[in-house]
Amino acid sequence: MSTSVLVINCGSSSIKYALVSDRREDRIYGLAENLGSAEARIKGITFGGQPLELSIPYADHEKALETVLNRLSQYRPQAIGHRVVHGGSLTKAERLTPEIIDRIRAATPLAPLHNPAHLIGIDATMRLFPDLPQVAVFDTAFHQTMPAHAYRYAVPKFLYTEHNVRRYGFHGTSHAYVSNRAVQLSEHMEKGGWLSAHLGNGSSTCAIWNGQSVDTSMGLTPLEGIVMGTRSGDVDPSIHSFLANNLGWGIEKIDKMLNSESGLLGLSALSNDMRTLIEASEQGNEDATLAIEVFCYRLAKSLAGISCGLPRVDGLIFTGGIGENSAYIREKTMSYLPHFAFELSKEKNNELKRGTEGRIDGGTGPQIWVIPTDEEGRIAQETRTVVDHLTAQDSTAAVAAV
Numbered sequence: 001m002s003t004s005v006l007v008i009n010c011g012s013s014s015i016k017y018a019l020v021s022d023r024r025e026d027r028i029y030g031l032a033e034n035l036g037s038a039e040a041r042i043k044g045i046t047f048g049g050q051p052l053e054l055s056i057p058y059a060d061h062e063k064a065l066e067t068v069l070n071r072l073s074q075y076r077p078q079a080i081g082h083r084v085v086h087g088g089s090l091t092k093a094e095r096l097t098p099e100i101i102d103r104i105r106a107a108t109p110l111a112p113l114h115n116p117a118h119l120i121g122i123d124a125t126m127r128l129f130p131d132l133p134q135v136a137v138f139d140t141a142f143h144q145t146m147p148a149h150a151y152r153y154a155v156p157k158f159l160y161t162e163h164n165v166r167r168y169g170f171h172g173t174s175h176a177y178v179s180n181r182a183v184q185l186s187e188h189m190e191k192g193g194w195l196s197a198h199l200g201n202g203s204s205t206c207a208i209w210n211g212q213s214v215d216t217s218m219g220l221t222p223l224e225g226i227v228m229g230t231r232s233g234d235v236d237p238s239i240h241s242f243l244a245n246n247l248g249w250g251i252e253k254i255d256k257m258l259n260s261e262s263g264l265l266g267l268s269a270l271s272n273d274m275r276t277l278i279e280a281s282e283q284g285n286e287d288a289t290l291a292i293e294v295f296c297y298r299l300a301k302s303l304a305g306i307s308c309g310l311p312r313v314d315g316l317i318f319t320g321g322i323g324e325n326s327a328y329i330r331e332k333t334m335s336y337l338p339h340f341a342f343e344l345s346k347e348k349n350n351e352l353k354r355g356t357e358g359r360i361d362g363g364t365g366p367q368i369w370v371i372p373t374d375e376e377g378r379i380a381q382e383t384r385t386v387v388d389h390l391t392a393q394d395s396t397a398a399v400a401a402v
């Protein structure tokens with residue numbers, strides 16, 4: 001296998017990993033889950049596409065990483081790339097140094113569920129592999145190009161200047177990957193305006209002008225924006241005082257309700273899974289039908305809204321589990337966007353095979369693409385860029401010293 005990068009995404013009780021090399025077919029990937037419990041295990045795909053299932057009872061993050069890395073050491077990864085959700089004001093991928101780790105820790109209040117888990121993984125891999133270059137790639141970094149009028153909230157200025165309250169945006173690696181890929185696929189459109197809809201269990205939209213994010217639907221946290229699997233997306237912030245005053249709810253209960261019990265699950269009272277909702281709707285379940293309708297309408301509204309950040313709309317990209325797989329959701333969403341001259345080809349939309357990329361517009365208006373996202377591939381690519389840059393700097397310094 002050619003030079004490879006090990007990509008790690010640590011959650012509170014799970015670790016996703018992927019060994020990314022030049023050929024996508026060679027990718028080795030998996031998930032260590034239920035960490036810390038008797039059911040801890042690794043499930044994945046090994047070289048050549050063979051399935052792997054390994055029980056690692058009571059393994060913690062370090063033990064699980066050690067197991068994964070021992071199995072992969074024969075492939076000699078060139079570096080490790082860590083997905084980190086919140087990079088605060090960091091604008092690009094960075095080599096992990098004590099200073100960068102401190103900055104990830106400092107951003108913890110902004111991503112209390114994610115950053116502590118990433119730090120556990122970083123700590124473990126730094127101890128296990130002190131000689132391998134390690135890089136943090138941030139979900140927020142791509143959106144650091146947003147102008148102030150897109151990232152500031154209309155709240156007192158000191159909350160921004162003293163407490164970093166602003167819109168950050170997430171899913172940056174996905175929006176960056178698919179928009180870059182769309183430019184490659186569409187040719188001659190290096191400069192231009194793209195709208196990107198990442199629709200999975202977590203969902204967001206992004207407006208990209210000449211390769212840079214100019215607006216996005218998520219904000220201070222990944223709760224803002226469009227309807228998601230269990231997250232509400234935008235609500236009137238007064239819902240907090242309404243629920244506190246009328247139902248006696250505390251902040252934690254409200255937070256949990258908005259993050260874990262709302263969205264498609266909350267609206268349908270059935271499921272956060274779009275497939276289940278489409279099936280239920282076909283069988284006449286009205287709550288499922290409404291959940292789908294709200295999802296598509298609010299998505300279209302968000303795309304129309306962030307299009308204000310673009311001088312021109314040249315194309316739209318659907319990605320994520322729902323965006324890549326559901327022709328029905330794509331068509332319904334486009335039906336709420338009649339005023340942008342988009343012309344969806346129903347035929348191409350319906351014929352697009354799952355998991356493949358393809359263009360689904362009729363050829364007259366802005367392009368419409370379905371592009372399977374590849375966050376691991378993008379993280380590996382950014383990691384390589386950082387490592388190559390550092391190597392080049394080292395050689396220049398060595399030559400200067402001679």
Ligand code: AMP
Pocket residue numbers: 199200201202229272273274275276278320321322325326
């Ligand atoms: P992700 O978080 O990107 O893995 O996406 C998960 C979401 O994709 C879930 O809501 C799934 O129901 C949805 N999904 C996957 N396949 C399909 C499909 N064929 N039709 C509709 N939704 C799908």
